[in-house]
Amino acid sequence: DQQVKQNSPSLSVQEGRISILNCDYTNSMFDYFLWYKKYPAEGPTFLISISSIKDKNEDGRFTVFLNKSAKHLSLHIVPSQPGDSAVYFCAASAGNNNDMRFGAGTRLTVKP
Amino acid sequence: SAVISQKPSRDICQRGTSLTIQCQVDSQVTMMFWYRQQPGQSLTLIATANQGSEATYESGFVIDKFPISRPNLTFSTLTVSNMSPEDSSIYLCSVVGTGIEQYFGPGTRLTVT
Numbered sequence: 001d002q003q004v005k006q007n008s009p010s011l012s013v014q015e016g017r018i019s020i021l022n023c024d025y026t027n028s029m030f031d032y033f034l035w036y037k038k039y040p041a042e043g044p045t046f047l048i049s050i051s052s053i054k055d056k057n058e059d060g061r062f063t064v065f066l067n068k069s070a071k072h073l074s075l076h077i078v079p080s081q082p083g084d085s086a087v088y089f090c091a092a093s094a095g096n097n098n099d100m101r102f103g104a105g106t107r108l109t110v111k112p
Numbered sequence: 113s114a115v116i117s118q119k120p121s122r123d124i125c126q127r128g129t130s131l132t133i134q135c136q137v138d139s140q141v142t143m144m145f146w147y148r149q150q151p152g153q154s155l156t157l158i159a160t161a162n163q164g165s166e167a168t169y170e171s172g173f174v175i176d177k178f179p180i181s182r183p184n185l186t187f188s189t190l191t192v193s194n195m196s197p198e199d200s201s202i203y204l205c206s207v208v209g210t211g212i213e214q215y216f217g218p219g220t221r222l223t224v225t
Contacts, residue, residue, distance in 0.1 A: 004154070032212050043116070043204050043216030044155070089155065093212055100214065102154040 003027045004092050006103035014111055019077040021106050023090030026071065030092040030101075035064060035075045038087045038105070047088075048075070080110045114139050114207050116217035124223045125195055132191045133220045135205035140185035143208040146178070149219075150201045161188040161205075195224045 005024045013019045021035075031052040036044035050057040050064045050073070057064050063076045077084055090103040115138040125131050135144065144161040159180055160168040167180035182188045192199050200223050206214040 034213055036216075041121075041218070041221075043206075043218045046113070046209070046213040046215060049211070049213055091155075095212075100157065102156075104152070104154040 003030075004090055004101045004103040006088075006090055006106050008106050009104070010107045010109070012109045012111060013080050015082055016079045019075075019080045019084065019108055019110065021075040021077075021088050021090075021108065023073050023075075023103055024071060025073075025092050025101075027092070027094065027101075028071070029094040031095050032093040033064070033066060033073050034091040034093070034100075035062075036089040036091060036102075037084075038089060044089055077108075080108075082110045082112050084108060085110050113209055113215045114141060116205060116207060116215060118203075118205060118217040118220050120220060121218065122221040122223075124225060126225060127196055129195055130191055130193045131195065131222060132189050133203055133205075133222075135188045135190070135217055137186045137207055141207040142185070144182065144188050145206045145214065146180060146188070146190045147204045147206060147216075148201045149204065155204065158190070158203075161190075192222065195222075197224045200224045 034049040035047045037047050038044045048059050048062050050066050055066050066073045087105045087107050089105045093100045117136045119134045146158040147155045149155045157170050158173045161180050161182040163182045179191045202219045204216050204219045206216045
């Protein structure tokens with residue numbers, strides 16, 4: 001069952017502009033959300049997370065927004081850089097470390 | 113974050129054979145997991161590798177097909193048994209960080225012919 005969905009398989013943006021990656025979830029029990037970045041031939045790298053008690057978390061160029069009523073979260077990268085080109089996975093957890101569900105990923109391409 | 117290595121990084125195997133994947137962590141960790149990422153799909157949790165006891169498998173995964181060992185707090189193996197082309201995937205191990213985030217190894221790319 002697809003409890004975490006990333007409906008855009010790919011996204012292309014120009015260097016310096018904003019990248020917005022979206023994620024939807026169906027399980028209202030999820031209370032922790034994470035974003036991972038994956039380069040080819042490497043494992044996913046933890047990027048940023050947000051607890052369900054917050055609606056925004058910022059870390060440098062990366063900001064995650066959470067809309068609990070819409071069961072939607074997004075990752076904003078600004079300004080986007082060519083090195084940000086990777087596959088981004090959204091993940092959600094119901095408070096248990098081994099109950100983490102991942103989206104299918106969005107491939108971001110940042111063009112110079 | 114922990115440094116995680118996996119062996120082999122990739123392999124091409126024949127149908128009906130088995131492959132054992134190793135995961136080594138540079139520090140002692142309590143929780144270690146094994147995931148599978150099939151082509152074009154998301155990461156799917158196979159099992160939690162428990163130190164000193166049998167692994168805990170997720171729905172759809174069984175011990176006979178994916179036996180797991182966890183002899184200590186820094187090492188685990190996953191065996192993919194009696195392989196078929198449907199087992200062609202990237203297999204990843206992960207450990208829990210200081211919070212709820214997990215840290216992943218580089219993955220093992222398996223192709224079954």
